[in-house]
Amino acid sequence: MHNLLETVFSHPAVRGGAKIAFCIGFFVLALVPLLVILERRISAFMQNRVGPDRVNLPFINRLGGILPGGLAQPLADAIKLLFKEDIIPSGADKFLYLAGPVLVLVPPALGMIVIPFGSNIGGEPLQVAHLGVGILFTMSVLSVAVYGLAFGGWASNNKWSLIGGMRASAQLVSYELSLGLSILAVLMLSGAMDPKGGTVDPRELVQRQADHGWNIFGGGNPWLLPAGLGGFLLFFISALAENNRLPFDLPECEAELVGGYHTEYSSMKFSLFMMGEFVGMILMCSLMVTLFLGGWSLPPLFGALNGANEWLAGGSILQGLVSVGIFVSKVMVLLLLYIAIRWTLPRFKYTQLMDLGWKRLLPLALANIAYVAVVGVAASGGQP
Amino acid sequence: MGIDPVFALAAAVSVVSGLMTVTRRNPVYSAVWMLACFIALAVVYLRLDAPFLAAMHVLVYTGAILVLFLFVIMLLNLKPEEFPPEPSLPAKGVCALLCLGLFGLLAVPMWFAAVELQGGTIDAKGPAFGGVEYVGEALFGPYALPFELMSVLIMVAIFGGVVLARRKAA
């Protein structure tokens, strides 16, 4: 039996297929419903309500009270949405009305491809595709997501949708700058510490963090600690805005725009918008974990835990699964932070949003880059 | 050696979507086809072993330039009855000839150069050629001066764009 498995998995296509299946099956199809119910239960908890607690998982129910109630609520919601009538407004542009939600969901799902979600199993790195352009791939597919919101808002032929779509796309591009600049700063930061120089390869980035120290703590260089922490904060704030999450959910604020760009969407197309939003959150948190929080590794603590990280990279099935577990737990912590922020902070005004993006975050991100560049060049010995 | 099928498919898609871009009456649909054209071009770059160029093409062209176009289209939001009248057939023909002439101006010297250099084909340069490191070494080494001048060009573009926009708003 074991031999048979080994023979089957020796084929690269099978291994690739297994990784694709895990990436889509776990990060998109399993984590999104979990996030939906978590968001609803946590919001209920924070607002002193009960929240959805009736629909339990089929067959296992609550495992005799171990699991909280309502875990199957997203499943029930999905079935309900499947049976809902799809109302396409008569004035809508049919093709772009369909293209909107598809373009919202596909780019963030595709961006997960280059994220290393674990160390390796039997030498096979746990990353769907090891591309030469690395992180750049995620950045470029993310820049396509803007069209989903713009087309969705425009095609509905509804004033709320159009305003929501325009707001969303302007917000997305504004915060994409500080997002991109903080990614750049972290690439330079990791290059400053390593004799091989900068890299855009996420797998290499994680390996360096496992060896020298997480990038959020300056990648092992105490001089770069402010750049690591500051860069992480910049990235986190920009990521909230990129995902249209509170306090930046202006494009869909219900008090003035009904539902924003998805006002006219119903049934499965609406659920695609929702899924796109949650997959976007998962992608942003995975990027943060990969770039700043050491991916699948434990913090080396000045070499104290290097042994543990070497064990994680050992390559047995157990070691691989533990590393995936560490990665996923970090992502989950960030996602819970996202949810807690949503139910804690009030919404910005649009002027404040634009001011924060252009007049605060962008100059700060530029200063961060300049700081890392000066320290990095000084650390590598000055004269060419 | 035959023609690479991925390259052929991507090239065909880019040409067809380019044609669709210029023939659509609704400018929003022109933008949609242009999006398809840009992505097909990125695949062409990939097949030519220029992955960095492909990523930058998607990031800058679809992620920024086309967004700018889309905002301008939505800024004006012409209704179908406001579209300019369909140009006459001779006018279209003249325009097509002019475009073909421009294409020829670019393509013929390139073809001759290719014949001279490599006997008729331009091959991909190998995986290292279009990587991030190679581009960096070229950009900040031998081509440092044009690179710095580019920033001046971009700055002038900021001034020009903002001045024009303000005149339109006034």
Add this chain to the structure above:
Amino acid sequence: MLFEWANVLVYLLVSIFFILGSLTLGRILRPHRPTPEKLSTYECGEEAIGTAWIQFNVRFYIIALIFLIFDVEIAVLFPWTTIFKEFKLLALLEILLFVGILVVGFAYVWVKGDLEWLKSIGEVKTGPAPGAPERAD
């Protein structure tokens, strides 16, 4: 490398298959009983006046323009991160000059008030804020 891009393609196809599959499944299962009222544009319960395809504010254009410029900057900074160990001080000077020139452009836009989202309304209500630029309108 090619095999990795094949993975990308398969991943893309699988995700599109899932999306189209769920949409088709919904199409088979759900009812379809349109009425003119149901298909009308949703707008406060009143009948919508005019189309939504209205002309938009020029501020969005300016935002997109400045974004484009900084996006180009990000694009050229990526190769820089991979070589700055090698070129050291020279690389630092090159990139500081490049970014410095762009920051001049950014400062121009900022000082001229084109980053202000609320400028026209502010003028109507309270007159120009102290230090605000003069505008023809």
